[in-house]
Amino acid sequence: MHLAYLLIGSNLGDKTTYLKNAGSYIQQQCGQIVKQSSFYETEPWGFTEQPSFLNQALCIQTxxxxxxxxxxxxxIESKMGRTRELKMGPRIIDLDILQIDQQIVDTPLLQLPHPAMHLRRFALIPMEEIAPQLMHPQFNKTITQLLAECTDQTDVQKKIV
Known part of the structure; x- marks a missing residue:
């Protein structure tokens, strides 16, 4: 059994419903959700000419x-209607693996831990809510430490839904 940390996000349509539906699919097909963060409204990162995102971190046993x-x-992304037209562009749903246990993976399909997690407040803030003491297996720092050192200035606000 593994503990996997995911970041889910949406910036098109009914973002809240998309995240809730994604959580249901993840629970059915991937494993039990054992922790979930609040929803966070976040500025786009990278390609900024698009709507804001709604993000949530999940911890699942799989x-x-x-x-x-x-x-x-x-x-699941495909089933929910995700299309990949523009790298980092608008999307109905985005499901990323941030970390699985303390595993380090580097393949064309998957890099673990997520290679940009430590650079992005929209990933670190929800992760800190559910796993502040989780150690990054390459940097040997906790999520809290990574967030304190993160230079990203994008706006990330907890959203009541």
């Missing part, structure tokens, strides 16, 4: 190997 989990998440 029996799926990392590659299996990634394939399943991609299938």
């Amino acid at each position: 029996e799926l190997a990392p590659a299996q989990l990634m394939h399943t998440l991609l299938q």
